Amino acid sequence: MDNLNGLLAFVRAAQNESFAGAAERMGISASAVGKSVARLEEKLSVRLFNRSTRRISLTDEGQLFFERCQNIVAQLEEAEQELVRISAVPRGKLRITAPAIGYRILLPHLPEFRQRYPQVELDLDFSDRMVDVIDEGFDIAIRSGELSSSQMMSRRLGPFRFAIVGSPLYFAQHAAPQIPQHLQHHACLRYRFPGTGQWQEWATNSPSPPELPLALSSNNLESILQAALQGLGLAYVPEFIVRNYVASGELISVLEPHLKEGGKFSVVWPSSRHMLPKVRVFIDFLTEKQVLC
Template identity: 50%
Template sequence: MSVNMSISTDSLGALSVFIQAADARSFTVAGRQLGVSSSAVGKAIARLEERLGVRLFHRSTRAITLTPEGSLFLERCRRIFCEMEAAELELSQTRAHPSGVLRVSLPLVGMLMMPTLSAFMRAWPEIELDLDFTDRLVDVIEEGFDAVIRTGEASDSRLMTRSLGEFHYKLVGAPAYFKQYGVPRTPADLATHRCLLHRYPSTGKLEEWFVVGAEGTPIENLPRAYVSSAIEPLLNMTERGLGLACLPDFAVYDRLSEGTLVSVLDEAIQHSGTFRILWPSSRHLSPKLRVFVDFMAENLFADASS
């Protein structure tokens, strides 16, 4: 699509409205975010379509969707605003001191990242972390987060992403537990042990341990001594010698080093994951978000990998 148009302040405003509507997939939501009526958004889009000579959205009474031309135009608009934001940041970089509020959503297991998050707060005291811990699927753009940290693959094309590192799971227990119940030497031995299991609060399903037996098949139907929808109680009960738990290595590294927990069956545990940080692709990395991303990538798994 070839578009011949002069870039003016009004044009940039129309492009901004278009991007907001495309991200929100709703004129009403876009209007609420911009502080104007949905009809004002609709009229701005209509004027833009008339000027371009193409239809940008398919409209229905329930939703709006981009036309092929709209999708192509959206990518071009994103690049325009990213270049403008990058230029502004480049000019101010030499005098920029990262500061202000940084809103970040983390999964519930992210509470175990508090040592790293606390270290970040000490390193960058002028940045105020506003942390939201939840396992629900949040809408980064709609809910106004600067970034989210999640496990798994990124699937939202509106977001940029960077890997913070891979973590592995450890099957751990306290020395007092092993003294009372013995040490499992093979995966099959877990059938006689007290297993502390995690239930995903979002789905209600139990998290698998991915313990592989001698035949190369997963060990299933582990005996349940306790089930929790949060990781912290499992960690606490494991330290108290009440059972075995399969937990992320970054959550138990210090306890393994101190000897309050001991890992077993390391070769049989085939469970890992990747933490990623995601942020809106329409925004260039601000100084406060850039230092946060770099710090978490460099420090989150530093102990576990050393």
């Protein structure tokens, strides 16, 4: 243990270029830091620091030793923090943001999560706007598409497919499309991204995307789904939100062989060295439950 204390005192002194700075970080006196380093030098039979009345600097041998010891100290700290995280009881408010349709992904699994972790209070935000997770104080976000922020960590939840669907009422009056080009003869219910106002593409394997006659537009997928159920037209939506409606016959899926691969959902959280227990267990839970299956 004395060797570890000496290593820690040496690394902190090298990082701060000062025994006093190291002492402040370690919560001990500068004299204690100096003595620990001196004992280490005596044990190694080498001088690690050049000392003057104003500052300290690493010797060549000290620089070589510091490069190795810095990693050792970091690994010891991470091992200690990991043990603390494992033993800590998840508790407190957990703020989660997800797309508006995300409640269909999360809500079926939340009773089990609450049963496992009753001390975690869930604060849910379902919105299609692009939430700034860090500035707005969220712990976790469910996101689709590609992720680019270096300030965020992520774990993939799984892929999902899109479907083009219409109601039996709609198809009683319109022949079902057989190829993507037939869409230009149908009433289309289009989703508009809230942040940009752009239409969502209907991704088909057609070499030339067909024109999509607009019957209704909305920046909320739930309203698009309800419009399709009412027979107002065809909707292009994630397959998982219409799976039960297709199974029950309330909606009919068309052009399945002609649709490109869909998207993917990921759970993201602010990158930091320390992940709070409430965040860790929720991420592990989502991964375990395979929420998109």
